[in-house]
Amino acid sequence: MPNIVVLIKQVPDTWSERKLTDGDYTLDREAADAVLDEINERAVEEALLIKEAQGGEVTVLSAGPDRATDAIRKALSMGADKAVHVNDPALHGSDAVQTAWTLAGALGQIEGVELIIAGNEATDGRIGAIPAIIAEYLGIPQLTHLRKLTVDGDKVTGERETDEGVFTLEAGLPAIVSVNEKINEPRFPSFKGIMAAKKKEVQTLTLADIGIDPETVGVANAGTTVTSSTPKPPRTAGERATDEGEGGNQIAQYLVSQKII
Numbered sequence: 001m002p003n004i005v006v007l008i009k010q011v012p013d014t015w016s017e018r019k020l021t022d023g024d025y026t027l028d029r030e031a032a033d034a035v036l037d038e039i040n041e042r043a044v045e046e047a048l049l050i051k052e053a054q055g056g057e058v059t060v061l062s063a064g065p066d067r068a069t070d071a072i073r074k075a076l077s078m079g080a081d082k083a084v085h086v087n088d089p090a091l092h093g094s095d096a097v098q099t100a101w102t103l104a105g106a107l108g109q110i111e112g113v114e115l116i117i118a119g120n121e122a123t124d125g126r127i128g129a130i131p132a133i134i135a136e137y138l139g140i141p142q143l144t145h146l147r148k149l150t151v152d153g154d155k156v157t158g159e160r161e162t163d164e165g166v167f168t169l170e171a172g173l174p175a176i177v178s179v180n181e182k183i184n185e186p187r188f189p190s191f192k193g194i195m196a197a198k199k200k201e202v203q204t205l206t207l208a209d210i211g212i213d214p215e216t217v218g219v220a221n222a223g224t225t226v227t228s229s230t231p232k233p234p235r236t237a238g239e240r241a242t243d244e245g246e247g248g249n250q251i252a253q254y255l256v257s258q259k260i261i
């Protein structure tokens, strides 16, 4: 009956325009609609499947500003039992190492954590390293980029799919895993779930609560800094091939001219 913590991040909706702030190039969170990252919906789903089969408790943990409560409520409405929200203005612009350090500190405040489930890569920062850095800080095994996950007693097994093939990995609990988009199809919150989520416990922690010095986090103290950014050029209309018997050839010629084939 594992106690599972799912790491969830609120990200700008991929369908809305995403912008970086002038000056420090941190994400302009107000410029875009914010959603629970889809890969984290899958991470929550996996935790719920394990809980439904084996019992235990599912806690979601997020580091983010006030607005991240919307993402937390979504995870709770899917069926997670409770939430921990690390919310401190000093975290603004933290890099991956600082974020992982903060999350590791918060994990230390949650009792009896046996399994931590994260997404393999967030859709905004796309660092893809938070689970591995947390594993280092906590000194626990990491099974990353899993497409399949099984918990059996005090053991976790998973399938990692790479260009070289599929690797079956195994570790003892406690451990941290990250999942990819093949792991499952996340459920939609039910009306009952949405209503129940309103009453679930959300514990808010500041950096002081988890014993982290604010001088070690945030954009001013980050080890990596974004020094410039260039917006993507707007999409062009593209080239249209009208098929009057030669459409296939025209497309092939176009692909050759672009060195695609």
Ligand SMILES: Cc1cc2nc3c(=O)[nH]c(=O)nc-3n(C[C@H](O)[C@H](O)[C@H](O)COP(=O)(O)OP(=O)(O)OC[C@H]3O[C@@H](n4cnc5c(N)ncnc54)[C@H](O)[C@@H]3O)c2cc1C
Binding pocket: 007, 008, 009, 026, 027, 037, 039, 040, 043, 061, 062, 063, 064, 093, 094, 095, 096, 097, 099, 103, 117, 118, 119, 120, 121, 122, 123, 124, 125, 126, 127, 128, 129, 130, 131, 224, 225, 226
């Ligand atoms: C445009 C942009 C560029 C950035 N560039 C850099 C950079 O170059 N270097 C750098 O160090 N940082 C960068 N960051 C900051 C980075 O987003 C944060 O440090 C972030 O929390 C960690 O990176 P990630 O989300 O890409 O993590 P990933 O490692 O891709 O995330 C994997 C998983 O970790 C968990 N997770 C990640 N963040 C949180 C969180 N806050 N709360 C709970 N769970 C979480 C989720 O389960 C997520 O699916 C950038 C951010 C943005 C928006």
